[in-house]
Amino acid sequence: MYRTTDRAGKAIAVTGTMLAPRTSQHGPRPIIAFAPGTQGLADRCAxxxxxxEGTEYEALPLKKLLDQGYALVVTDYQGIGTPGAHTYPPERPN
Incomplete structure (x- = not known):
């Protein structure tokens, strides 16, 4: 869980995952911030x-980056995995 701000500048908590290769590395390890496509708005979709669970559809590209020695941080987005609503606007009738 980390602290960030919402679109109004208010401090909020967001969850995510940090992944690191099992291989040792001398010197700084490159880090990639990865924002996967959303798969739903429920907490179970984080x-x-x-x-x-092994059901993330973008896991293969992440594994390839890990295999290349990158560390990864993957966000769950605001309101997915933490209290509050996701930032998608509510549906409006036509």
């Missing part, structure tokens, strides 16, 4: 939960 990328960190999908990764833990």
């Amino acid at each position: 990328p960190s939960r999908r990764l833990a």
Whole structure:
């Protein structure tokens, strides 16, 4: 869980996952911030939960980056995995 701000500048908590290769590295390790496509608005749709369950559809590209020695941080987005609503606007009738 980390602290960030919402679109109005208010401090909020957001969850995510940090992944690191098992290989040792001398010197700084490159880090990639990865924002997967959303898969739903429920907490069970959080990328960190999908990764833990083995159902994250973008897991293969993440594994390839890990295999290349990159560390990764993957966000769950605001309101997915933490209290509050996701930032998608509500549906409006036509």
